Amino acid sequence: MTLRLFNTLTGQLDELTPADGVALRMYACGPTVYDYGHIGNFRTFLQIDILRRFLLLTGTQVRHVMNITDVDDKIIRNAAAQNMPIGEYTARFVQAFFEDLDSLRVQRPEIIARATEHIPRMVELVQKLAAAGAAYQTEDGSWYFRLAAFPEYGKLSKKDLSGMEDGARVDLDEYEKDSARDFALWKAAKPGETSWDTAIGRGRPGWHIECSAMAMEYLGDSFDLHAGGEDLMFPHHENEIAQSETVTHKPFARHWMHVRFLLVDGRKMAKSEGNFFTLRDLLLKGYKASAIRLALVSVPYRHQLNFTFEGLAEATNAIERLRTFRQRLTQAALAAGANPALQAAAEKAQADYLAALANDLNTAEARAPIFDLIRAANTALDQGQLLAGDRDAILRVLTSFDAVFDVIDDHDAEPTRMALAWAAEAGRLTDVAPELLARQSLTDEAIDALVAERTQAKRQRNFARADHIRNELAEKGIMIEDSKDGVRWKRK
């Protein structure tokens, strides 16, 4: 199954296949590690995760590179303010970033490249640009890219900069540049700043050159796909193209994917708006990692996603339905054989599901056939018409669904535990929702014991005692569910 994915460069849906026929080479812009990641960041990484999982599921190998920008102005400033080397400052945010990716079940790229470990490659690129006459050094020792050297500039973001007047918004600090739009390749060291002593002078890399250098290092001069948030399209990705193609004279990435922004309550998320959430904020409010994943993934990547707590609640309930169904199906006592109608339903669900994803990763559309199948299967189960062979077929569909969405398997305990441990360490226990603390206040064993006692009481028709236990557990967010197959409980 071939994926048709919108390509920013061509403005249309293009088939995405590995040029080398072996593995899809893709580069995705990673985080700048100056703070904890927020849910907007993670929407992008989650959507790219959907892409990579779909490719893997449908038999395309991937060579996926993600950078970590571990040196930039904010990092230098913040580290200096805390009187520590930038490596020490970024270390905790790098670690937190990967913990958060794990919480959200985002698969690791094959290659993770840190900017500070690729300085020589960046210097080399600047030298090549200088040799080609596309880079120049200003009096302070910084290097800039000469936009005039790349006539195709603007082809990705579809901007025509030719008519733009230089000087419209000139940064006073940068009066030395030949043109206001020329961008920094290498920033000369200022006193006391972190810097590297290199052949092009003492300084540190500009942001854009990092990605060009690392992408080419691991993927070659030309590769299949470059992805990132929509905000990076201009100028970051445009600049990458300009630098890279000026040096190689080859197309940099054939395909560009941009994930649109997430809004919160209809507005752009910003600290100043008071609608800014990190993943940890949400976990401490008691939301499950799986619900956050599903909520951020269910709106297709090319649409803005309006994040709300109602949306999180919806995702929570949708996941409950998926999980409950699979549990019911797995536990049911079934006769041997197969029901042709259900076999056909399973096959159709699988086909429709994959077709939806193949169509520009339409995750919203992809959910529908799964829920259709669940309804058909539940009805058949009620009527005793679901047979063992049907169970196998349906479970296979769910497994396939979870290979991409990854929300049915319940891994929610660990992220919550991690977030609570972090909150304790960071002195943020006051931010933890009381319900969450209550919910975690009893161990599984303690709950099992209480549930068993209640079952015993019920058998003895001591309903007062039984109801008392039920209420007591309910107050702590533990829900008891009586069913034909026995008693289940879950943390709400």
Place this chain on the structure above:
RNA sequence: GCACCGGUGGCGAAGUGGCUAACGCGCAGGUCUGCAAAACCUGUAUACGCGGGUUCAAUCCCCGCCCGGUGCUCCA
């Protein structure tokens, strides 16, 4: 200001030039249950921003308008 994207039932959100306009949540009824809850089933809503145009036919194409958002600057 320029550019781009969107406006679908109570909410979220697919989709299509003509067929019952998905799916999820919510809500209602039913089944089950000691009672509940949960679960499941069924049902639910006079839903395609407004005004023109093209067409035998438009929610879907074109034009204009209104509303919301985003980019043009560090930003996922």
